[in-house]
Amino acid sequence: MTTHRTDMSRLEGDTPAQRLLALLEVIAGKDQFFTLQSMVDETGLPKPTLHRMLQQLESSGMLQREADGRHYSKGSRLRRLAETLLLNDTVQGARHAVLTELVDEVGESCNITALSGGEVLYLDRVETSAPLRFYLHPGSRVPMHCSASGKLFLAQMAPAQRRRLLDQMPLQGFTHNTLTDPEALEAEIETVRRQGYAFDDEEFLPGLLCIAVLAPNPEGPSNTGLAIQAPVMRMTRDKALACLPALQRAAEAIATINREALPDTADLASANR
Amino acid sequence: MTTHRTDMSRLEGDTPAQRLLALLEVIAGKDQFFTLQSMVDETGLPKPTLHRMLQQLESSGMLQREADGRHYSKGSRLRRLAETLLLNDTVQGARHAVLTELVDEVGESCNITALSGGEVLYLDRVETSAPLRFYLHPGSRVPMHCSASGKLFLAQMAPAQRRRLLDQMPLQGFTHNTLTDPEALEAEIETVRRQGYAFDDEEFLPGLLCIAVLAPNPEGPSNTGLAIQAPVMRMTRDKALACLPALQRAAEAIATINREALPDTADLASANR
């Protein structure tokens, strides 16, 4: 028998450029190095065709090859493209509105996060009006193992992928609460997966308690986290749980925005002529 | 007169697909809607050409149009592509973590390099927190003969291959320390090979001293370099040598990551045949 049959649907596309984009989507889903042959098996495209495509991506810096010359991985230019894209998202305005509303409702600072390069990236943030508050700016990064969103991202990964990531990531301690033991972290992640939400109970910054959920994505793993952050002086786990319904409502709203960024332009198939 | 002058003149690219990717990069940086004409002004591409490109992106769901039919925004498929890409970019994440730890340990900026197209490419970089520092961004390139990593890459090449490469590469001088004499460079490379590490003692930028090693690859030549870079004000060759053990430990960790990222080598359980 051959390898696992990954639902190879023969890259769709009416034009070469569209086929290349479809290829990029396949590549985007890889969390390991890949070879020309593995892509042939997966996509069903002829080898010379794929060879040319990968060569183009490589020579433009979107991909890079390992020393053996057979394995490809994502290049820095591709990564930069993805980050730029998310940071400048046009629907940011709509999401920002949801965030503002949530802050109004729960009275604490909230933020939207994404996973990027194994770290949690702050995409947007709205501060509470309360005088005592943490200031964390958009664009900054936080390790995954000690942030509420990060634990959610970890919880939705395949076990093998998570293990590969965590094996080489030092679980740096920041506070007395930081989970630095791999087994304790794994147990916490299991809890997080069951519950569907995560706490950060002074695990990164002393005095900072967070609760987070993911914006649900029916088509696969989510890369949008939504969190409430507050000083322990005003927030406990119980109080945070009381905010959970509001948080989930906001997450649902953001998921809707992500899905259909704008009113009724759903007919993308009939547009062409 | 018009708007800010981004002065990007022309989208680079030898092939249609590469030009389309370059266009995507411009689009990725937009934080608001854009029109065909605005892209014409910004990129200098002919209108029909751009029209076709945008049409392709739209009909594949990467872009979508507003109700007015003239304004474009990023489509859900493009956003999903970016999210998927970052979600699965765990190799980079793991390497970045090692880099961060190394920077913590030695207190100076460090970076990961690869050989690409006869030049040294900066894959990733973490800056020291010290106020005085060089800023060199990931994605930039440096000649091989005047960088520590570059000399290591040269040192592991077969003599014939190295000679072929160097013969057609002018040894451009950047500072008074740059090795511009082929024989001097050849001698330096021999030293580097014996030692297993390399210095860059103000050979590229005045005031910048580096020490580098390769991430060992038992199966052949390595294409991953790891370097510490510091201003001479804080760094000497002796001090750099004191960092060597930490540097080598980090290089070993990165080698392990690279090894684990190879598909199918991880599951030893698979019954061969």
Next chain:
DNA sequence: ACTAAACGTTCCGATATCTGGAACACGAAC
């Protein structure tokens, strides 16, 4: 050491796509 298989790479004629100047279509402003 030798053979066989697997993989990456190159070749090339047929085909499809891209290119971009010019012209057309539509709206808004005057």
Next chain:
DNA sequence: GTTCGTGTTCCAGATATCGGAACGTTTAGT
């Protein structure tokens, strides 16, 4: 009505893609 500014279409020449076949090279098998 005219004149912009803009999106769209046309089309012939230039260019890139396509993919079967053949070629090197590396890996696995004996």
